[in-house]
Amino acid sequence: MPTLTMNGITVEVERGTTLLEAAQFLGLPIPTLCHEDGLAPYGGCRLCVVEVVNGAKKSLQSSCTYPALDGLQVFTHSARVEKARRLLVELYVATCPQSKRIQDLASAMGVRQVRYDAKHEHCIQCGLCVRMCEQQMMAGAIGFSGRGLHREVTRPFDTTSDTCRQCGACLYICPVCELRCAGPDAESTLCNGCLNISTACFQTYDNAMCSLDPCHACEIDGPFRADVRVKLQPQIEFPVLAKK
């Protein structure tokens, strides 16, 4: 039975367990998008990335496909892991801003900005529907086709499938099909739900914050507040000595 350390906790697991299952056993929350109990591990979304120290080697690995080996040291929430995960979520939000599950992940992981253009794709190619159809519904009616940019989930030959029973399991499992709530700013790329509501501040001046120190509203939202940031950026004029 392999014995490994996760975030400093020693745990003994059965042979064949993945790192993700071991972490879930310990109650360590690892975000996932393409993992589902009952379906074969896919390792597509990479959100479950963890830092694995194996001897002298230190690497980022997807925990849903990495086997729990003897003597491993695993960090599920190190700074490197968090940074990698946040970047991934940022890319996912840019791909599918309309997805509730992705927006919820972004909120939970503290993603407050998206630096990429929104693409509004209909699929993140996590393969959940394909695996669900084949492994749980025993139909295999849909699958990937094409390659690279042209890879997509389709029925064979894009015609009605004779194996599809229209059970709807693919829709049920899809992380993109469920739309996010139409909040006050439904068109924005990043919703961040109710976390982004900023307290109204009535005391703003041209290039400075209000004189209240500390200002309650500014302290909550810091320099990232939309209205404060806009006001602070323009026309900051440094005093220039007049040349004579």
Place this chain on the structure above:
Amino acid sequence: MPQSELGQIEPLLQEFDNTRANLIPILQQIQATCSYLPQEALRRVARKLQVPLSDVYQVATFYRCFSLKPRGKHLVQVCLGTACHVRGGQKVLERTQVETGVDAAGTSADMQFTVEAVRCLGCCGLAPVMRVDKTTFAHVEQTKVRGLLTRYRPRKPATSEAEKTPAVPAESTLVHGGDHA
């Protein structure tokens, strides 16, 4: 799909065991026999190997050597890799498309030629390179394309008794620029 094609495929399938590992070899055989993968053939393969049709379709659409649409008798591949591109591969491709009269899908109306651009044929020192079936032509120029394709065109009815033209190299060969003008 014509019944004759399905008839051609049946004896092919008999040679393979019913394991999933045989999927790609079977598809290659069908592609070599019919010059494309007919829809009915893929359904037949899925039934034989007892894998979902979507799996077969996934493999068939993934690899470029498989085609789901009928291809011409001769496959003309014009290289547009970096070296060939720099030395005028694009112009060779355009001239080839005009000479063979292919449509947007890349196949001529008389089903004689299919023209496609490929990324690299692995002989950049011979750029620009063009491959017809298994023959690779080196240092192709725009002006030489017509003469080079002549031997692959169907014979006029008057001389049709010579079905097998000796000029077409059967095996994998390499023809240099000066030889084919």
